Amino acid sequence: MIISALKSTDTSDQRSPIHSETISSLISLEAEIFFEDGIGEGIFTSNEIFQEKGLRVASRIDCIAKSDLLISNQPLGVEEIKLMKSGSTLLGMVNPFSNQDLINCCAQNNINLVSMEFIPRITRAQKMDVLSSQANLAGYAAVIESAKYLSTALPMMMTAAGTLKPARVFVIGVGVAGLQAIATAKRLGARVEAFDTRDVVEEQVNSLGAKFVKIDLGETGQTDQGYANELTDEQIQKQKDLQSEVCARSDIVITTAQLFGRPAPQLIDQKTIEKMKPGSIIFDMAVESGGNVEGSKVDEVVIKNGVKIVGVSNLASRVAGHASLALSNNFNHWICDFYNKESSSINFDFDDEIVKSSVLVFDGKIVNERFQ
Numbered sequence: 001m002i003i004s005a006l007k008s009t010d011t012s013d014q015r016s017p018i019h020s021e022t023i024s025s026l027i028s029l030e031a032e033i034f035f036e037d038g039i040g041e042g043i044f045t046s047n048e049i050f051q052e053k054g055l056r057v058a059s060r061i062d063c064i065a066k067s068d069l070l071i072s073n074q075p076l077g078v079e080e081i082k083l084m085k086s087g088s089t090l091l092g093m094v095n096p097f098s099n100q101d102l103i104n105c106c107a108q109n110n111i112n113l114v115s116m117e118f119i120p121r122i123t124r125a126q127k128m129d130v131l132s133s134q135a136n137l138a139g140y141a142a143v144i145e146s147a148k149y150l151s152t153a154l155p156m157m158m159t160a161a162g163t164l165k166p167a168r169v170f171v172i173g174v175g176v177a178g179l180q181a182i183a184t185a186k187r188l189g190a191r192v193e194a195f196d197t198r199d200v201v202e203e204q205v206n207s208l209g210a211k212f213v214k215i216d217l218g219e220t221g222q223t224d225q226g227y228a229n230e231l232t233d234e235q236i237q238k239q240k241d242l243q244s245e246v247c248a249r250s251d252i253v254i255t256t257a258q259l260f261g262r263p264a265p266q267l268i269d270q271k272t273i274e275k276m277k278p279g280s281i282i283f284d285m286a287v288e289s290g291g292n293v294e295g296s297k298v299d300e301v302v303i304k305n306g307v308k309i310v311g312v313s314n315l316a317s318r319v320a321g322h323a324s325l326a327l328s329n330n331f332n333h334w335i336c337d338f339y340n341k342e343s344s345s346i347n348f349d350f351d352d353e354i355v356k357s358s359v360l361v362f363d364g365k366i367v368n369e370r371f372q
């Protein structure tokens with residue numbers, strides 16, 4: 001079997017789907033492994049490092065055209081899908097909810113498609129969970145990036161010139177990214193408050209030494225996979241009104257609220273921004289999926305009434321070395337768990353919950369009913 005790893009075509013994504021520290025598990029498959037020329041540039045790893053470990057360099061076109069299994073951390077365009085071998089497999093992050101064309105094209109061209117976004121939330125699959133591994137690093141990066149825009153320090157400082165108060169950070173949405181943002185802001189000495197519609201997270205917030213903001217929105221809850229249920233328009237309005245006081249007293253507000261498969265809810269509007277202090281920061285971590293903040297823009301700092309609204313694409317890429325290490329481990333675990341060495345092929349066992357959930361297209365058919 002020929003396995004190839006592709007470089008990202010998106011310049012804001014510096015991550016690599018292979019990492020020199022995790023190559024040995026791919027090598028153990030005894031497959032022929034190629035990588036796209038320059039794949040490690042964003043993580044300061046030269047072609048030679050991968051070659052020394054037994055991998056072979058090839059052009060993008062060659063990787064695409066001759067592989068049985070292609071690994072990529074960005075979706076491929078339909079023209080590239082058409083170059084793939086019939087019966088081969090594309091595995092990676094494919095942004096499925098905005099890529100129906102890619103899914104259809106895979107079915108028409110008999111390309112099996114594995115979407116790592118659809119790894120189920122079961123204990124056995126945690127090692128493959130790209131959304132968690134990348135969200136965790138993004139939560140860390142959000143605090144570091146926000147701190148750069150603030151004109152004050154995060155920790156309290158007792159100096160001969162007087163006492164400097166700690167910054168106040170408010171985290172909205174306490175999933176994987178939010179928890180890491182809370183932990184990072186706490187480590188840096190800020191006073192941290194947080195809110196989530198899933199009240200089960202209150203204990204987690206408290207255990208990190210932060211304060212859970214109680215806002216009664218009536219019936220909220222979560223799905224069996226742990227994702228938040230969508231709120232009604234009235235609930236969203238109530239949330240906006242009640243949390244605006246917390247935003248007004250915060251130096252940094254980090255929004256992480258997402259809804260799986262749907263646009264992110266808008267939680268901070270112009271009215272709230274007007275209440276905030278000039279010089280404070282709103283970091284919109286949902287900017288790429290619709291945005292939690294009115295007026296936030298991808299890869300821009302929008303200033304409204306002196307409040308800086310920051311949106312950064314591919315946030316985990318700000319710590320590309322660790323993001324690549326985690327990502328390549330996630331990919332390798334999927335491949336190694338389902339690779340059959342004797343037949344040199346992938347064992348698409350649809351009785352396995354991980355295969356059933358993550359494979360969107362198999363044998364020329366769309367097998368996930370959401371995309372049929």
Ligand code: NAD
Nearest residue numbers: 121122132173174175176177196197198226228256257258
């Ligand atoms: P996510 O990225 O879908 O959303 C981020 C957070 O935003 C969630 O906590 C969500 O509740 C919150 N949110 C949505 N609407 C909101 C609103 N109006 N106001 C405030 N917050 C709002 O979520 P996620 O990071 O994927 O995590 C969701 C849960 O799943 C977490 O409890 C996480 O620990 C759990 N999880 C479990 C596994 C597993 O069991 N293998 C793996 C990953 C995550």
